[in-house]
Amino acid sequence: MSKTAIVWFRTDLRVHDNPPLAAAVEDTDEVVPVYTFDPQQFGESEYGVPKTGPRRAQFRRESVTDLRSSLRERDGDLVVRQGRPDRVLPTLAREHDADAVHCQTRPATEEYETEASVRQSLSHEGIELKTHWTHTLYHREDLPTPVADIADTFTPWRQDVEENAAVREPVPAPETVPTPAVDSGDVPSLSDLGFENPETDIDDRGVYEFRGGETAGLERLAEYVWERDRLREYKETRNGLLGADYSSKLSPWLAHGCLSPRRVHAAVREYEAERVANESTYWLVFELLWRDFDAFQFEKHGAQFFQPGGIRARDIDWRKDRTAFERWASGETGVPFVDANMRELNATGYMSNRGRQNAASFLANTLGVDWRLGAAYFESRLIDYDVCSNWGNWAYVAGTGNDSRDSAFDVVGQAHRYDGDAEYVTHWCPELDGLPSAYAHEPWTMSEAEQRQYGVELGIEYPDPMVDVDAGHEQFE
Numbered sequence: 004m005s006k007t008a009i010v011w012f013r014t015d016l017r018v019h020d021n022p023p024l025a026a027a028v029e030d031t032d033e034v035v036p037v038y039t040f041d042p043q044q045f046g047e048s049e050y051g052v053p054k055t056g057p058r059r060a061q062f063r064r065e066s067v068t069d070l071r072s073s074l075r076e077r078d079g080d081l082v083v084r085q086g087r088p089d090r091v092l093p094t095l096a097r098e099h100d101a102d103a104v105h106c107q108t109r110p111a112t113e114e115y116e117t118e119a120s121v122r123q124s125l126s127h128e129g130i131e132l133k134t135h136w137t138h139t140l141y142h143r144e145d146l147p148t149p150v151a152d153i154a155d156t157f158t159p160w161r162q163d164v165e166e167n168a169a170v171r172e173p174v175p176a177p178e179t180v181p182t183p184a185v186d187s188g189d190v191p192s193l194s195d196l197g198f199e200n201p202e203t204d205i206d207d208r209g210v211y212e213f214r215g216g217e218t219a220g221l222e223r224l225a226e227y228v229w230e231r232d233r234l235r236e237y238k239e240t241r242n243g244l245l246g247a248d249y250s251s252k253l254s255p256w257l258a259h260g261c262l263s264p265r266r267v268h269a270a271v272r273e274y275e276a277e278r279v280a281n282e283s284t285y286w287l288v289f290e291l292l293w294r295d296f297d298a299f300q301f302e303k304h305g306a307q308f309f310q311p312g313g314i315r316a317r318d319i320d321w322r323k324d325r326t327a328f329e330r331w332a333s334g335e336t337g338v339p340f341v342d343a344n345m346r347e348l349n350a351t352g353y354m355s356n357r358g359r360q361n362a363a364s365f366l367a368n369t370l371g372v373d374w375r376l377g378a379a380y381f382e383s384r385l386i387d388y389d390v391c392s393n394w395g396n397w398a399y400v401a402g403t404g405n406d407s408r409d410s411a412f413d414v415v416g417q418a419h420r421y422d423g424d425a426e427y428v429t430h431w432c433p434e435l436d437g438l439p440s441a442y443a444h445e446p447w448t449m450s451e452a453e454q455r456q457y458g459v460e461l462g463i464e465y466p467d468p469m470v471d472v473d474a475g476h477e478q479f480e
């Protein structure tokens with residue numbers, strides 16, 4: 004009797020290095036690949052913002068469409084549905100008389116809950132849910148120290164894995180994915196997903212034209228590493244703010260699983276063998292280790308990450324000031340470096356790492372607003388949203404996560420340091436264009452006469468800063 008398995012794709016929208024897909028192809032005669040747009044990921048979050056904004060939804064649609072093409076090239080297909088996984092999967096499993104469902108497991112609260120409800124609903128049909136660890140560079144089972152005992156600070160954890168663990172080779176993409184006749188369904192439109200008049204046009208001020216899918220992700224990897232040859236200087240350029248190549252821009256594809264971190268790691272090793280191995284090539288892998296660290300910290304601490312005091316259970320009286328939050332979110336705080344970054348996020352779905360650190364610190368540390376509102380806003384807007392990286396980094400900056408130091412940023416000092424000529428702030432706040440760069444970063448320091456002069460001559464008007472911004476103090480590099 005022939006055996007059939009279902010592969011439930013989640014944030015692993017690729018055929019390369021995909022252990023659930025590879026295992027299903029290996030173990031069974033026929034495979035039914037499935038992706039379902041889960042309504043629980045859309046709608047409004049408990050923080051009053053959309054859980055998934057239209058730009059990430061669009062990236063996801065493109066990624067699903069690309070995955071379907073790759074599977075069709077392999078004699079397969081992708082069944083696409085709109086509905087809760089715990090309803091869609093048992094129905095399909097029954098229709099195809101499947102023996103098992105294979106999927107990726109993710110170490111975060113909602114993702115585990117979804118998985119648990121799927122497991123339960125499948126068990127009523129006598130079908131097993133087989134989960135695979137696929138999202139990180141190091142496999143959970145290869146960690147030298149069990150997750151429950153890992154350090155809460157990055158450096159000892161990193162040193163432990165670097166010395167005592169190895170990265171597995173990526174799993175090859177299957178040559179064929181034999182799929183029975185299926186009713187494959189259409190990829191839902193943005194309006195099917197509940198978006199009315201969504202803004203998804205590419206803003207030509209953005210750093211990159213992000214297109215979803217494994218094909219585009221692999222192209223970007225080749226472009227950054229080989230064609231543009233930028234990996235050799237990553238460590239020096241990674242704090243940049245403008246342009247495609249100051250950093251890899253791989254995060255959206257990593258977050259949706261269109262690219263596997265092991266595939267990126269393999270490309271770095273190949274580049275090191277063929278061109279150059281230096282601090283920069285090491286540093287890209289170092290950043291992937293941060294990503295792993297975030298994931299394993301979520302595995303360790305679970306829902307505690309979403310508490311106001313975070314994993315350190317700090318007793319901080321966060322402000323619930325919605326007006327302050329909205330000025331911050333719309334890029335109207337009166338502090339150009341913060342505003343420029345928020346405007347970039349709103350217009351493109353992307354923000355640099357330097358920008359994220361400063362924008363987050365300004366909301367949590369300078370304004371004292373509940374950091375979880377900011378994390379939820381980033382969750383809504385970022386194309387590259389990754390639950391562990393986003394909430395983990397927010398908690399870190401807010402002082403409720405994996406750092407015991409005071410993490411407040413001096414955002415004005417950072418603006419002068421990383422945007423000395425004010426090119427970035429005037430790119431996103433064109434109303435400041437024409438001011439000397441010192442004033443473009445600190446318009447409130449102009450004398451009244453200068454304000455009149457620039458206001459009349461250049462028509463410059465900028466909101467007053469919401470708070471005394473000089474109170475911060477810089478601890479981060």
Ligand SMILES: Cc1cc2nc3c(=O)[nH]c(=O)nc-3n(C[C@H](O)[C@H](O)[C@H](O)COP(=O)(O)OP(=O)(O)OC[C@H]3O[C@@H](n4cnc5c(N)ncnc54)[C@H](O)[C@@H]3O)c2cc1C
Nearest residue numbers: 250251252253254290294356359360387388389392393396
């Ligand atoms: C408040 C805040 C929120 C963030 N939210 C997210 C998020 O939702 N999704 C996300 O992928 N990253 C997040 N980051 C981390 C980081 O800002 C982005 O990964 C990075 O800016 C993406 O651009 P890149 O791919 O060019 O990065 P590169 O500098 O080229 O780095 C390569 C890869 O390493 C990983 N990486 C780099 N820095 C970090 C970091 N600090 N923590 C974890 N992984 C990292 C990413 O996967 C990235 O694609 C956040 C950082 C902060 C401070």
